[in-house]
Each structure stands twice: as structure tokens, then as C-alpha cells.
Amino acid sequence: MSTTGDDYDSLSKEEREARDKADREREGAEQAALPYSWKQQLADADIEIPVPKGTRAKQLDVIIQKKKLSVGLKGQEPIMSGELCKEIKVEDSTWTVEDQQIVLVHLEKLNQQQWWENILTHHPKIDTKKIVPENSRLSDLDGETRGMVEKMMFDNQQKQLGKPTSDEMKKMEAIQKFQSAHPELDFSNAKIS
Known part of the structure; x- marks a missing residue:
């Protein structure tokens, strides 16, 4: 990962793009050389491990622990085995065999951020x-986060239309309630911001 060095910031745009491209190619080659492929979301990681065609689950030796993963055929060296880079939720992690030729391992991350x-x-x-x-999608978010994102989206849309934000609308509503409760007060010269 050569992009993290101090010299990266001093490179021109073209030099950065060239370095990024070289890093992506190196990364791609390193990942392709692994005996498995993987992808991730913030919450989980999915691994595909090719096995000989016709492999059944009972022929496999799969160990999924909080910080360890091992997958292989019984009686043979594991195809992959070692310490996981981060901890997982063992009870929410699973494995299965697809088309008798790929072991799919789903790891639920402990830190999902x-x-x-x-x-x-x-x-x-x-x-x-x-x-x-x-x-x-908004539906992927928990209730509190979703509410906050929806409020931000609404406020942004209101600003673009030149209309009051949700906070400004609440203030105006509170002032109107106060005015109706106190009609004896004159608000004609009041500056409200």
C-alpha cells in the first residue's frame, strides 16, 4: 500500500493516478493468488473457496471461531487456515457448500463499522x-439513524427550495402558539431569527 506514504501528497494528479492504478493491479494479483475469493460489507464478509467437484459437506473440515478460520477437506491440509484479521460473531457466521464445488463462508463482523x-x-x-x-437503502438503517438521515434530506431539500428547515418550522410554530396564547402582546416589530 504505497499510497499511504508522505510522498503521495507531493505527487501530481497524473502520478497519483498511475500509482493508484499500479497499486490496484498489485492488489488484484495478490488477491487472485489466494486459494479463495472474498468480498465484504461493513457488517460482514463472504468467502468463496473452490473445492473438487462433487464435494459434500460431510467431507469438509470447517472451523469458525471468534478469531480463527480453517476450511479444508478431511484428512488433508486445510485450503485456508489462520487467524482472522478481526473478531467475528461466531453464532451469526455460517458455511455451506454450493453446487458441490464451492464452500461459501459468511462471517458476521463483531465491529460492523x-x-x-x-x-x-x-x-x-x-x-x-x-x-x-x-x-x-434507508431501510437498512436502524430507526434512530434513519430518522436523522431523513431529517437531513428534508432540510437539504427545503433549503434548495428556499423554504424553512424542520428546526425553523418548529420555532415558527412555537412563536405562533405563544402569540395566540398572548394576543395582548404586539409582535409587529419583533425580529425573529
Whole structure:
């Protein structure tokens, strides 16, 4: 990951693009050399491990622990084995065999706000600063976060239309209630901001 050095900031735009391209190619080659492929979301990581065609679950030896993963055929050296780069939720992590030729391992991350640099600590790392997450849907968010995002979206839309934000609308409503409760007061020269 040569993009993290101090010299990166002093490079021209073209030099940065060339370095980024070289880093992506190196990263891609390192990942392609692994005996598995993987992808991740903030909450989880999915691994595909090719196995000989016709492989059944009972022929596999799969160990999923909080900080360890091992997948292989019984009686043979594991295809992949080692310490996980971060802790997982063992009870929410699973594995299955697809089409009797691929072992699919789903790991539920313990810290669901962090990108992983690799699956096993001794394998090549990816540059997590370059990850472009898939667009998430509002329905994926918890209630409090969703409410906050919807409020921000509403306020942004109101500002673009030159209309009051939700906070400004609440203030105006409170002032109107106060005025109706106190008709004896004159608000004609009041400056409200």
C-alpha cells in the first residue's frame, strides 16, 4: 500500500493516478493468488473457496471461531487456515457448500463499522481507504439513524427550495402558539431569527 506514504501528497494528479492504478493491479494479483475469493460489507464478509467437484459437506473440515478460520477437506491440509484479521460473531457466521464445488463462508463482523484489510492476518492486505461501498437503502438503517438521515434530506431539500428547515418550522410554530396564547402582546416589530 504505497499510497499511504508522505510522498503521495507531493505527487501530481497524473502520478497519483498511475500509482493508484499500479497499486490496484498489485492488489488484484495478490488477491487472485489466494486459494479463495472474498468480498465484504461493513457488517460482514463472504468467502468463496473452490473445492473438487462433487464435494459434500460431510467431507469438509470447517472451523469458525471468534478469531480463527480453517476450511479444508478431511484428512488433508486445510485450503485456508489462520487467524482472522478481526473478531467475528461466531453464532451469526455460517458455511455451506454450493453446487458441490464451492464452500461459501459468511462471517458476521463483531465491529460492523470497520472495513477489513484481509481475511487471514498472514494474507496480503487491501487498501481499505480505496473501498467504495455499495449504496445503502434507508431501510437498512436502524430507526434512530434513519430518522436523522431523513431529517437531513428534508432540510437539504427545503433549503434548495428556499423554504424553512424542520428546526425553523418548529420555532415558527412555537412563536405562533405563544402569540395566540398572548394576543395582548404586539409582535409587529419583533425580529425573529
